[in-house]
Amino acid sequence: MTDAEVLLEMRGISKTFPGVRALDNVDFELRRGQVHALVGENGAGKSTLIKILSGVYPPDAGEIRLAGQQVSMAHPSDAQGLGISPVHQELNLEPHLTVAENIFLNRQPLNRFRLIDHARMNREAKSLLHGLGVDVPPTRVVAELSVAQRQMVSIARAVSMDARIVIFDEPTAPLTEHEASLLFAIIRQLKASGVGIIYISHRMEEVFEISDQVTVLRDGKYIGSVPTREATMEQIIQMMIGRSVSELFQKEAAPIGEPILEVRHLYQHGALEDISFTLRRGEILGLFGLAGAGRSELARAIFGAEPYEGAILLGGKPMAANTPHQAIQRGMGLVPEDRRQQALVASLSVKENISLASLPALCTAGIIDTHAEAQLAEEYVARLNVRTPSIERQVMYLSGGNQQRVAIAKWLATKPKVLILDEPTHGIDVGAKAAIHSLMCALAKEGVAILMISSDLPEILGMSDRILVMHRGRIAGEFGREEATEEKIMRAATGEAV
Amino acid sequence: MSNRRIIPSPSVSSASQVGAPAGPDGGSKLKATLGLLRQVRFSARDQMALLLMIGLLGAGSLLSDVFLTPRNLLNILWAVSVLGIVAVGQTVLLVTGNFDMSVSMVVPFAGIVCVGLQIAGGGLWSSMLAGLLAAMLVGLLNGVIVVMTRANPFLITFGTQTLVYAVALILTEARTWYATIPAFNVLGRGTFFGVLHYSVAIFLGLAILVQFFLRRTPYGRYLYVLGLNEEAGRLSGVLVNRVKVLAFTFCGFTAGLAGLIMTSRLNSTRASGAQGMDFDSIIAVVLGGTSLFGGSGGTLRTVVGVMVLGILNNVMVLAGVPYDAQWIAKGLVFVLVVWADRFFRRDK
Numbered sequence: 062m063t064d065a066e067v068l069l070e071m072r073g074i075s076k077t078f079p080g081v082r083a084l085d086n087v088d089f090e091l092r093r094g095q096v097h098a099l100v101g102e103n104g105a106g107k108s109t110l111i112k113i114l115s116g117v118y119p120p121d122a123g124e125i126r127l128a129g130q131q132v133s134m135a136h137p138s139d140a141q142g143l144g145i146s147p148v149h150q151e152l153n154l155e156p157h158l159t160v161a162e163n164i165f166l167n168r169q170p171l172n173r174f175r176l177i178d179h180a181r182m183n184r185e186a187k188s189l190l191h192g193l194g195v196d197v198p199p200t201r202v203v204a205e206l207s208v209a210q211r212q213m214v215s216i217a218r219a220v221s222m223d224a225r226i227v228i229f230d231e232p233t234a235p236l237t238e239h240e241a242s243l244l245f246a247i248i249r250q251l252k253a254s255g256v257g258i259i260y261i262s263h264r265m266e267e268v269f270e271i272s273d274q275v276t277v278l279r280d281g282k283y284i285g286s287v288p289t290r291e292a293t294m295e296q297i298i299q300m301m302i303g304r305s306v307s308e309l310f311q312k313e314a315a316p317i318g319e320p321i322l323e324v325r326h327l328y329q330h331g332a333l334e335d336i337s338f339t340l341r342r343g344e345i346l347g348l349f350g351l352a353g354a355g356r357s358e359l360a361r362a363i364f365g366a367e368p369y370e371g372a373i374l375l376g377g378k379p380m381a382a383n384t385p386h387q388a389i390q391r392g393m394g395l396v397p398e399d400r401r402q403q404a405l406v407a408s409l410s411v412k413e414n415i416s417l418a419s420l421p422a423l424c425t426a427g428i429i430d431t432h433a434e435a436q437l438a439e440e441y442v443a444r445l446n447v448r449t450p451s452i453e454r455q456v457m458y459l460s461g462g463n464q465q466r467v468a469i470a471k472w473l474a475t476k477p478k479v480l481i482l483d484e485p486t487h488g489i490d491v492g493a494k495a496a497i498h499s500l501m502c503a504l505a506k507e508g509v510a511i512l513m514i515s516s517d518l519p520e521i522l523g524m525s526d527r528i529l530v531m532h533r534g535r536i537a538g539e540f541g542r543e544e545a546t547e548e549k550i551m552r553a554a555t556g557e558a559v
Numbered sequence: 560m561s562n563r564r565i566i567p568s569p570s571v572s573s574a575s576q577v578g579a580p581a582g583p584d585g586g587s588k589l590k591a592t593l594g595l596l597r598q599v600r601f602s603a604r605d606q607m608a609l610l611l612m613i614g615l616l617g618a619g620s621l622l623s624d625v626f627l628t629p630r631n632l633l634n635i636l637w638a639v640s641v642l643g644i645v646a647v648g649q650t651v652l653l654v655t656g657n658f659d660m661s662v663s664m665v666v667p668f669a670g671i672v673c674v675g676l677q678i679a680g681g682g683l684w685s686s687m688l689a690g691l692l693a694a695m696l697v698g699l700l701n702g703v704i705v706v707m708t709r710a711n712p713f714l715i716t717f718g719t720q721t722l723v724y725a726v727a728l729i730l731t732e733a734r735t736w737y738a739t740i741p742a743f744n745v746l747g748r749g750t751f752f753g754v755l756h757y758s759v760a761i762f763l764g765l766a767i768l769v770q771f772f773l774r775r776t777p778y779g780r781y782l783y784v785l786g787l788n789e790e791a792g793r794l795s796g797v798l799v800n801r802v803k804v805l806a807f808t809f810c811g812f813t814a815g816l817a818g819l820i821m822t823s824r825l826n827s828t829r830a831s832g833a834q835g836m837d838f839d840s841i842i843a844v845v846l847g848g849t850s851l852f853g854g855s856g857g858t859l860r861t862v863v864g865v866m867v868l869g870i871l872n873n874v875m876v877l878a879g880v881p882y883d884a885q886w887i888a889k890g891l892v893f894v895l896v897v898w899a900d901r902f903f904r905r906d907k
Binding site (some may be wrong): 366403405 | 775776777780781783784787788790791792793794795796797798854
């Protein structure tokens with residue numbers, strides 16, 4: 062393997078986080094002047110691989126060779142020193158500094174008094190930006206720039222550091238089509254100068270437009286790598302989703318009743334475009350989409366946690382005030398994806414978390430009836446089989462699966478009509494997953510309408526009566542339980558016309 | 560090191576250093592004792608202020624025979640009751656992770672409004688009510704600004720502090736104002752049976768009442784949730800902005816009440832009459848064990864915290880520490896308390 066054209070070799074990379082095998086013996090190879098797309102479903106391990114490559118965490122096993130030399134990186138600055146430059150989604154620029162100051166951060170040219178030579182710095186930044194075909198004044202403060210311009214500054218910084226490898230992680234997500242085409246021009250320019258480019262994207266059309274090689278990861282494993290010219294979109298999607306059938310879930314049949322939640326022409330700037338759908342009593346409506354498709358934004362808008370335009374009707378009557386408080390009073394519940402930050406108050410007890418949304422109902426004359434509160438907590442701990450030594454235990458000491466049960470219990474205690482579950486089984490073990498699925502079936506039988514957001518295709522296919530697929534803020538497809546297949550859903554989710 | 564790893568529980572692992580227990584029976588006994596010891600250690604850390612108070616009481620009794628008499632202790636309570644009432648309101652805010660630095664100027668301001676109305680010919684009750692309302696209005700303003708700007712509450716209330724001070728200075732033309740209604744004195748100087756001052760009763764009564772409110776009402780619970788995880792609270796239907804504004808308004812109310820008592824006690828008020836009460840009240844609250852980071856504590860703890868400050872003062876006077884040197888002690892206490900709060904809370 063002394064091919065001079067091979068810039069980067071990653072061999073047998075493995076990484077385990079508590080409870081998750083994020084990467085399992087993954088190989089990756091990047092050549093000089095190559096645009097190499099890295100694709101896979103959410104949680105396939107793309108980000109972990111990139112973070113290992115950029116020195117954010119060390120691999121548990123495996124080796125990294127740069128131009129044939131084995132390297133080890135303990136810190137992102139080590140990776141930078143080796144010429145590896147990530148261009149992040151949340152760009153790591155200092156918003157209050159100027160464009161030139163950002164490009165030369167920590168490497169500012171100095172004059173003979175050892176002070177920063179601003180004139181020279183601005184001059185060099187200008188020629189650098191000019192070389193990339195970017196028209197941004199080097200003296201502008203970064204905070205005033207558009208997202209696209211910031212991206213360009215970030216790229217300019219990478220170029221100025223003589224980057225040999227530039228990593229793009231979903232670079233076009235915040236860009237307009239025109240801005241994206243400018244970005245592609247720059248990527249082609251970098252490529253022509255011999256830089257190796259790793260390109261992560263959910264958008265198949267982009268992958269086929271820009272990349273030379275596609276590597277597919279799934280569930281932390283290396284699935285395969287093919288030259289883009291020889292691959293078809295079907296083939297890549299097949300590689301992304303193929304999975305054993307043993308993990309499939311089956312929803313038990315429940316009678317589906319009258320419409321309860323109606324969403325009409327919902328818009329949210331930059332996130333949601335003309336979303337309309339109806340949810341019925343006893344129905345589980347699956348909502349699928351790749352990262353950034355707008356699913357969580359939709360859930361939060363329906364629940365009143367984010368602003369929107371359009372109409373939401375619950376039980377035929379429109380939601381008046383746009384607040385979670387009102388949504389809860391009208392009979393809605395939302396289990397957010399981020400358990401620690403949004404769903405639970407980690408240092409309060411199981412009891413206090415379960416009762417949090419039902420406190421007014423537990424009061425006599427404005428005083429919390431502690432006996433009733435404890436009873437309520439005991440009831441739902443038993444019903445959801447929460448494993449905790451006592452209801453007084455702080456939820457931060459419970460396992461992920463048990464925390465999720467507490468988060469769901471909080472809403473069951475309010476007797477909701479509509480329950481929105483955002484990634485309800487994300488990051489929890491198989492046993493807890495099955496328990497939550499059977500709980501959802503039981504709720505549907507009781508007539509609760511469930512909107513289930515999930516990135517887990519087997520879960521979506523197994524649990525949903527009906528499936529909505531989102532792509533770039535729009536509903537890109539709707540499938541009945543019988544007609545839905547992994548392929549159809551993935552095609553809709555990647556923006557390929559259905 | 561390696562053989563400690565296989566021992567399951569931490570209490571047993573410390574037992575292994577003492578020596579292996581004889582049998583299963585002796586082992587469980589030792590385990591229970593160690594468990595109890597750990598509990599005591601845990602409570603000791605949790606009730607630092609109480610231990611400090613007991614220690615100071617011991618030190619005081621060595622210094623003077625009259626120190627541990629009920630009369631002296633009641634005197635200390637009397638001396639700290641104005642600060643204590645402010646600290647009760649400050650506790651409610653600290654529980655939510657907020658602060659009110661404006662109290663040091665709101666306290667005299669309430670007195671100025673009250674006395675000003677008396678000078679203008681207002682009645683006893685209406686003048687007192689006006690003083691309270693003025694203070695609550697400042698609290699409301701603090702809350703609304705903090706909610707609307709999402710800016711640092713410490714700095715926002717620092718700003719309103721200056722604002723209130725300026726208004727008070729202009730109103731009084733920087734002079735001391737004297738109350739004109741003699742009956743007004745009763746609030747600050749009156750006692751139950753010549754023993755318990757009204758102000759002490761108000762302080763203790765308020766602390767108990769607010770403690771109950773914090774622990775047993777939905778709004779009380781929401782205050783803690785606000786301090787721990789505002790977003791989770793909002794997504795659980797807590798009207799976070801309303802709760803926050805109410806907390807600030809309540810803090811304004813306690814500052815107003817304290818201002819009336821202070822003015823009544825002195826029979827006068829001036830714009831800078833409660834300088835230092837901003838930090839003093841926060842330090843008393845944190846000393847009592849309510850975290851600067853929000854989400855924990857209560858007003859009964861604050862009573863202990865306020866008492867520690869009062870006793871410390873009293874002990875230093877008895878020990879003949881010069882006035883200026885007392886400030887050194889105060890500064891040291893401040894630094895220690897903030898450090899201890901960080902040390903004990905952040906490791907969670």
